[in-house]
Amino acid sequence: MGSISTARRLFLKRVSRYGLSLALLTGAKPVFAKSTRTLTGIRISQSAEDHTRVVFDLTGDFEHNLFTLADPPRVVVDLNDTRRSNAIDISTRQTSLMSGIRSASKNGGRLRVVIDLQSKARPRSFELKPDGKSGHRLVVDLHATNLSPTPIKTNQEKRNQRKQKFVIALDPGHGGRDPGAIGKRGTREKDVALSVAKKMKTMINREPGYRAVLTRDADRFVSLRNRVKKARAAEADIFISLHADSFHKPNVKGASVYALSLRGASSEAARWIAKKENSSDLIGGISLDDKDDLIASVLLDLSQTATIQDSLELGSDVLGHIGKVSRLNNKKVQQAGFAVLKAPDMPSILIETAFLSNPSEEKKLRNPKHQHKLAKAVFSGIKKHLKNRQS
Ligand SMILES: [Zn+2]
Missing domain, CATH: 2.60.40.3500 (Immunoglobulin-like)
Incomplete structure (x- = not known):
């Protein structure tokens, strides 16, 4: 941050x-x-x-x-x-x-x-x-009112000044000693996430006006905080975290998209998933708990609310396109306290692409063709969002 x-x-x-x-x-x-x-x-x-x-x-x-x-x-x-x-x-x-x-x-x-x-x-x-x-x-x-607080330039504003490419940070979830969810056939979330992210990166970099950066490009552990740091260092305009879910009931399936919530998760399930995804930092031994109230509230000050609004709209456009290639678990963007989505000036979403605990979804997620479709859907959603925002 x-x-x-x-x-x-x-x-x-x-x-x-x-x-x-x-x-x-x-x-x-x-x-x-x-x-x-x-x-x-x-x-x-x-x-x-x-x-x-x-x-x-x-x-x-x-x-x-x-x-x-x-x-x-x-x-x-x-x-x-x-x-x-x-x-x-x-x-x-x-x-x-x-x-x-x-x-x-x-x-x-x-x-x-x-x-x-x-x-x-x-x-x-x-x-x-x-x-x-x-x-x-x-x-x-x-x-x-006579003295305005120091204005803080958002990445978006900096970018507009330089007219460079639109930078998309892709964040493949988990990695290294943290495998994430594991399917019945042994499919690991960290591998699927990386594979989809890499496909998406190639796709994005081929498109004029866009550039993709990865928060990890190999099977490596990266703390949640460092993921956000890397994205910000690359002056990313948006942050897309890619995951696959698991649940103890194998019949549960479908994709979900999340944005950050500041006021508690929008559902119990959202809270539960946030807890699980955030716990990967504990594996790395680094606590992400930057619970300094004042810092937290200053982050809010920095128009985090506007960023969340933008994230929700981005999430909704992405969800619409994922819905064309996958089943959806939630038709609306969910909100939860994901640590990795907490950058105050970079619209950020987390995508649970499917449930690895569901055998048919695990099979699909392993398939490079389906991975390609997913990557394309997410990118299409992003492009749609940008078009909407300009008009
Ligand atoms: Zn995950």
Whole structure:
């Protein structure tokens, strides 16, 4: 994830260490209505003159609504069915952007938190799920409107400047000591994935205006993090991870396409598969858990949401073309927390081409002709996506 420079990373780490853990609230007493969750803390930190971050800690899943009001400028956050913990320390604290915080319980168990601003600021908010260290959180970032945050050029923008080829990173799943799924006839996921990727690479490089790079070109172990790194180093515009699935029921079959989810997997199966695919890094002994909250949330800041949207559209176009040559397990793009899809500015999808645990699909996947068809379908999907995006 090279768009976050090392300096910036260190800076953020430092900020998080100094993160002023001040909890303050003045205002109305909490109403002990049927509130299903509690606001247990408010943490405020200032990472720069023009940026203040307010993190709300909550005991459960919640929904929030944020809006701004003028004269005097303030940001209003409504939390549904929430009460404020009495334990929250009441003190006042200011940053260069905010002059205070207050809260009041509203009708229907709603908790309204008002952030009073020193001057006009642009708020952005997002929710974070529990991650082992912290529970449910709402993050509100305030940016001064007169000073815009340093713009970060996406690969797409860099490419447009240089008018070079459209670079597709192909990521054959697993490799080396990590075979991935293994079929009844001994077909290994890592081999099938590499074979399809190589066919696709040849195909792409023959097409004017396109270039393919592989995150591994041999039966080698590459950590998930390094796969993304390699793709970014090649200034890839999109990232396609190729896999084949397995399941304990041999009758389960069909292809699926995944995009990254930031808010939990879209289905139980998606969660399960993500866990399995992510575990290959544990085999390599490198934990991909970069669970630094601040980093995670900065990644979100960098319009990860837009990248995911693009990934979903790309996935949908690819799925449509795969559907012409293979059976589909899911007709919609699934979302899960795949580590390999986490580049913030590179639309990324993971394709489970078929189930190796299904005997007929294993047979098909071994077949070079079918591999070629699959490769062609994925590339056609990509081209369709680019055409749609231009029009
Ligand atoms: Zn896999």
